[in-house]
Amino acid sequence: MGALREAWKRPGLRALVWQCAAALLVLGLLLWIWGNVTGNLARRNLGIDFGFIAGQASFEFGENLVGYRPGDSFVWAFAAGLANTVQVALVGILLTTVLAVMLALMRLSPNRLAARIAWLWIEAVRNTPLLLQLLFWHQLLIRQLPGPRQALQLLPDVFLSNRGLVLPVAEMQPAFTAAALVLAAGVIAACFLPRGLRRNGVLAALTVTLLVFWAGAAPIEISRPELRGFNFQGGLSFSPEFVALVIALVVYQAGFMAETLRSGILGVARGQTEAAASLGLRRAQALRLVIFPQALRIVIPPVTSQYLSLTKNSSLAVVIGYPDLVRVSQVTISETGRAVECIIILLLVYLSLSLVTAVLMNSYNRRIMARGGAR
Amino acid sequence: MRRWTGGLFDSVPNAVVSLLLLWLLWHAGVGFWDWAVTRATLDATTAEQCARRGGACWAFLADRWRLILFGPYPYTQQWRPALALAIFLVLVAATAAPPNWKKPGRIRALGLAWFAGLPAMGVLMAGGLFGLPAVPLRLWGGLPLTMMLASLGVALAFVLAVLLALGRVCAMPLIRMLCIFYIEFFRGVPLIALLFLVAVLFPYLVPPGWTMDILLRAQLAFALFFAAYMAEAIRGGLQAIPAGQYLAAASLGMGYWQAHVRIILPQALRTVIPSLVNIFIAAFKDTSLVVVISMMDLLGAANASTAEAKWWGLYIEPYLFVAMIYLAFCSAMSAYSRALERRLGVGVR
Numbered sequence: 101m102g103a104l105r106e107a108w109k110r111p112g113l114r115a116l117v118w119q120c121a122a123a124l125l126v127l128g129l130l131l132w133i134w135g136n137v138t139g140n141l142a143r144r145n146l147g148i149d150f151g152f153i154a155g156q157a158s159f160e161f162g163e164n165l166v167g168y169r170p171g172d173s174f175v176w177a178f179a180a181g182l183a184n185t186v187q188v189a190l191v192g193i194l195l196t197t198v199l200a201v202m203l204a205l206m207r208l209s210p211n212r213l214a215a216r217i218a219w220l221w222i223e224a225v226r227n228t229p230l231l232l233q234l235l236f237w238h239q240l241l242i243r244q245l246p247g248p249r250q251a252l253q254l255l256p257d258v259f260l261s262n263r264g265l266v267l268p269v270a271e272m273q274p275a276f277t278a279a280a281l282v283l284a285a286g287v288i289a290a291c292f293l294p295r296g297l298r299r300n301g302v303l304a305a306l307t308v309t310l311l312v313f314w315a316g317a318a319p320i321e322i323s324r325p326e327l328r329g330f331n332f333q334g335g336l337s338f339s340p341e342f343v344a345l346v347i348a349l350v351v352y353q354a355g356f357m358a359e360t361l362r363s364g365i366l367g368v369a370r371g372q373t374e375a376a377a378s379l380g381l382r383r384a385q386a387l388r389l390v391i392f393p394q395a396l397r398i399v400i401p402p403v404t405s406q407y408l409s410l411t412k413n414s415s416l417a418v419v420i421g422y423p424d425l426v427r428v429s430q431v432t433i434s435e436t437g438r439a440v441e442c443i444i445i446l447l448l449v450y451l452s453l454s455l456v457t458a459v460l461m462n463s464y465n466r467r468i469m470a471r472g473g474a475r
Numbered sequence: 476m477r478r479w480t481g482g483l484f485d486s487v488p489n490a491v492v493s494l495l496l497l498w499l500l501w502h503a504g505v506g507f508w509d510w511a512v513t514r515a516t517l518d519a520t521t522a523e524q525c526a527r528r529g530g531a532c533w534a535f536l537a538d539r540w541r542l543i544l545f546g547p548y549p550y551t552q553q554w555r556p557a558l559a560l561a562i563f564l565v566l567v568a569a570t571a572a573p574p575n576w577k578k579p580g581r582i583r584a585l586g587l588a589w590f591a592g593l594p595a596m597g598v599l600m601a602g603g604l605f606g607l608p609a610v611p612l613r614l615w616g617g618l619p620l621t622m623m624l625a626s627l628g629v630a631l632a633f634v635l636a637v638l639l640a641l642g643r644v645c646a647m648p649l650i651r652m653l654c655i656f657y658i659e660f661f662r663g664v665p666l667i668a669l670l671f672l673v674a675v676l677f678p679y680l681v682p683p684g685w686t687m688d689i690l691l692r693a694q695l696a697f698a699l700f701f702a703a704y705m706a707e708a709i710r711g712g713l714q715a716i717p718a719g720q721y722l723a724a725a726s727l728g729m730g731y732w733q734a735h736v737r738i739i740l741p742q743a744l745r746t747v748i749p750s751l752v753n754i755f756i757a758a759f760k761d762t763s764l765v766v767v768i769s770m771m772d773l774l775g776a777a778n779a780s781t782a783e784a785k786w787w788g789l790y791i792e793p794y795l796f797v798a799m800i801y802l803a804f805c806s807a808m809s810a811y812s813r814a815l816e817r818r819l820g821v822g823v824r
Contacts, residue, residue, distance in 0.1 A: 119649040126653055133680050140679045211489050213496050227805035228798045229760040232774055236798075239790040412665040419767055426667055439675045446668050454663035 161423035181428030200357035266325035341422035364399035404461035546616015616771035628697030636705035661703035712743035
């Protein structure tokens with residue numbers, strides 16, 4: 101007994117025992133859950149089987165980038181849902197960043213009225229639930245906007261109505277794909293060039309891209325939305341659900357990001373602003389050349405997590421019926437009864453989205469930090 | 476005069492911006508006044524009568540505010556959730572006031588008050604005792620439900636989060652890995668997916684015959700979810716503790732738990748109170764997601780309040796009403812968090 105007590109005092113052994121206990125506990129819990137799941141499935145004459153995703157999906161949803169139609173496989177439906185999620189996330193991230201920079205600058209502006217208004221706006225959007233804002237924007241769009249015949253014209257050929265937003269778009273032709281591929285290859289190749297040559301490399305890639313496009317392109321035809329019957333035909337159209345989702349995500353998330361950017365800008369030492377002023381730089385120049393590059397390093401980690409939370413928040417789309425990933429799995433569950441498999445797919449996809457974003461932003465962060473360190 | 480116009484008209488571009496903003500404000504204000512006062516309807520029995528005047532339909536709120544605040548809770552019994560909510564708010568306010576933290580006597584009184592208050596609130600809500608009719612969980616709703624989901628969820632999450640944060644920074648690689656895995660998993664998935672999981676998958680995850688009300692399952696999901704975020708906040712606090720504190724505790728002969736409970740955690744938690752309050756604000760807003768599993772929290776009740784034919788089609792009034800409630804609670808909490816931050820002197824020490 102005494103020997104045992106002596107041994108327990110050795111930190112190494114103690115750590116080992118604790119870790120084994122924790123591992124056994126977690127393993128036991130997982131095995132218990134796994135046993136329950138398989139037992140419950142067996143009782144319903146089901147097994148875990150991802151084979152169903154090759155089967156035909158019969159539901160339809162309006163808009164998707166990958167061209168899914170009822171009758172295609174469930175894999176394709178999930179891909180369409182994922183594409184919609186990514187689309188919302190990308191558009192949202194872009195617009196959020198723009199709005200957040202504007203709000204942050206307003207908040208820091210010497211004009212007290214502008215600063216106050218920005219403060220009020222930010223407080224209001226940050227302190228109400230995103231879901232509430234989303235429902236509000238959705239109702240506003242479908243109830244308050246006129247029908248397509250009296251659509252609001254925002255810009256030439258850009259119409260907003262209760263059927264959504266339509267934009268003119270260039271007709272797709274093979275030259276676009278070719279040019280995009282050349283550009284991507286060129287930019288990737290340029291990344292491997294030594295730093296001094298990189299700018300020239302990118303320029304060369306751009307030139308080649310333009311040449312390819314010029315050589316291969318048929319005359320560019322713009323597809324313009326036109327009112328035919330009860331709705332617009334042609335052009336690029338977005339449903340009211342998409343527009344509501346993007347507006348809600350952008351308005352909500354920009355409030356948070358504006359505060360992050362503001363604290364990043366304020367986090368740059370005051371001496372830097374004074375030094376810039378004493379060099380005779382204007383406020384705009386000082387911001388662009390001195391403050392922003394340094395603030396960028398402070399704000400990248402929090403902004404990354406805000407981009408991620410925007411992506412995850414886009415799952416609220418399911419509430420207004422926008423066909424994102426969550427919605428697809430929900431409909432698939434009700435069509436096939438494969439709840440376990442669908443939720444596993446859902447969790448894995450979101451986890452990998454988070455992981456990919458985190459890895460990309462971390463490497464970007466490291467580069468920025470390294471550049472600052474090498475000064 | 477200068478105090479009010481200072482910074483507004485001191486240069487030409489500034490003056491232009493100011494005038495533009497004033498013009499926008501004027502228009503927004505006039506539009507709002509027109510909608511909320513001039514063309515508003517105070518006595519109407521249907522949405523149509525309101526629509527004829529084209530302004531706000533305050534008659535709807537006068538008719539439906541109790542449904543929005545208390546959800547499907549039996550109408551004649553709604554004084555019970557109201558009283559429970561009042562007790563809860565008084566207790567929270569008393570606990571949140573920093574002067575009450577100093578004297579041991581007051582701390583003991585607070586502990587006793589919570590000890591008596593929690594069962595009292597439970598009895599008030601659930602009934603079945605002292606002649607109060609029993610009210611099943613599925614009829615709970617509105618603001619009390621929102622408050623309960625958020626505060627109970629965060630309270631449970633806190634306990635788990637402290638353990639996770641300690642595991643996340645401890646020296647044992649396996650435990651650290653498990654904690655990292657937990658935290659990253661729950662931070663990587665959207666809350667909605669988790670709510671679906673507990674709503675749809677729960678019967679598969681437990682032995683047959685186990686049942687649990689959907690409200691408690693949602694409560695559990697919130698606790699597990701917020702624990703991951705709180706653990707990261709607490710980790711920040713733990714890492715800000717100077718190594719000397721650990722060494723000092725060790726040199727006094729304290730073991731791991733003794734050192735952490737007496738020396739490390741009190742300091743670490745003190746510095747992260749503001750970020751924990753912020754997580755609570757996020758939780759308070761995020762509980763509105765229970766709408767997707769068709770529960771009637773504040774937002775769900777607002778949605779349901781226009782389901783009846785006579786009020787069908789209204790949406791600005793109920794949403795504005797609940798938005799004001801959320802706004803009031805959240806801005807009060809964030810003002811508190813900022814005040815606390817100043818008081819604790821985080822980042823200044």
